[in-house]
Amino acid sequence: IPRAAVIGNPISHSLSPKLHGYWLKRYGLEGSYEALQVAEDALEATLHSLPAKGFVGANVTIPHKVSVLQFADQVTDRATLIGAANTLIFKADGRIFADNTDGYGFISNLRQGAPSWDPKAGPAAIFGAGGAARAVVVALIDAGVPEIVISNRTRPKAEALRDDFGARIRVVDWVQADTMVEDAMTVVNTTSLGMKGASDFKVSLDGLRKETVVTDIVYNPLKTPFLEAAEKRGCTTVDGLGMLLHQGVPGFERWFGHRPEVDEETRQAVL
Numbered sequence: 001i002p003r004a005a006v007i008g009n010p011i012s013h014s015l016s017p018k019l020h021g022y023w024l025k026r027y028g029l030e031g032s033y034e035a036l037q038v039a040e041d042a043l044e045a046t047l048h049s050l051p052a053k054g055f056v057g058a059n060v061t062i063p064h065k066v067s068v069l070q071f072a073d074q075v076t077d078r079a080t081l082i083g084a085a086n087t088l089i090f091k092a093d094g095r096i097f098a099d100n101t102d103g104y105g106f107i108s109n110l111r112q113g114a115p116s117w118d119p120k121a122g123p124a125a126i127f128g129a130g131g132a133a134r135a136v137v138v139a140l141i142d143a144g145v146p147e148i149v150i151s152n153r154t155r156p157k158a159e160a161l162r163d164d165f166g167a168r169i170r171v172v173d174w175v176q177a178d179t180m181v182e183d184a185m186t187v188v189n190t191t192s193l194g195m196k197g198a199s200d201f202k203v204s205l206d207g208l209r210k211e212t213v214v215t216d217i218v219y220n221p222l223k224t225p226f227l228e229a230a231e232k233r234g235c236t237t238v239d240g241l242g243m244l245l246h247q248g249v250p251g252f253e254r255w256f257g258h259r260p261e262v263d264e265e266t267r268q269a270v271l
């Protein structure tokens with residue numbers, strides 16, 4: 001029976017065991033998916049011990065998404081570009097293959113939630129420049145967005161993104177972040193603002209056009225103040241839960257041999 005797991009520290013909050021467990025059951029597949037809490041100093045040894053125990057792969061979450069790259073034998077171009085991996089495949093000979101499906105999850109969620117979304121319609125505006133923003137930037141560039149405007153409280157992190165991903169990126173100061181949304185056709189919150197227990201998102205979205213598609217990577221609560229404000233402006237909004245569900249699709253397919261669906265039933269299964 002093929003085994004897979006999500007590896008993080010802490011791990012109890014992860015929705016991945018519910019998601020993959022649900023898919024295994026739904027498609028009647030043999031397999032298991034567990035949560036493994038692994039400390040940073042035990043990561044390498046744990047990874048190398050898993051294939052012999054029947055593991056065919058794993059998801060990787062905070063805080064291991066960056067450090068896992070150094071223990072992989074093969075890293076995909078996009079994981080290298082993003083600088084982090086979230087999906088591992090263990091080859092029969094024990095070698096570790098690392099990929100990043102966060103950008104795939106982000107775009108698939110956007111396309112599913114806003115079927116008429118056209119990446120080429122105009123610039124994208126991104127709030128935040130952390131790990132999640134890197135995956136979003138790579139995905140938007142791949143999708144053909146003509147320009148990406150980024151604002152982050154800590155400006156040098158946004159500038160680092162521009163240095164890494166090039167000419168299509170423009171950095172706007174955090175105090176002027178509200179001006180970014182006026183021309184944007186795609187707007188993304190990648191900050192933790194609006195998350196349950198965190199501060200609220202305070203940048204004004206008054207300049208948003210109703211044609212703009214607005215999405216948040218925060219999914220607790222599902223409807224963040226950011227999405228609420230966008231909805232009030234008449235925009236199509238896409239919540240963050242779908243990104244998490246879609247990023248799990250490529251791994252599940254590789255490990256268990258069936259491409260799973262992300263639909264309302266899937267959402268209900270993890271909530």
Ligand code: ATR
Nearest residue numbers: 128129130131132133152153154157190191192199
């Ligand atoms: P992730 O991997 O989810 O992107 P992260 O790398 O910790 O997590 O990034 C969190 C993002 O939320 C960052 O852009 C962070 O801004 P800083 O780079 O200035 O820290 C942003 N963020 C968190 N709390 C914030 C706050 N109170 N105001 C503005 N931005 C905030």
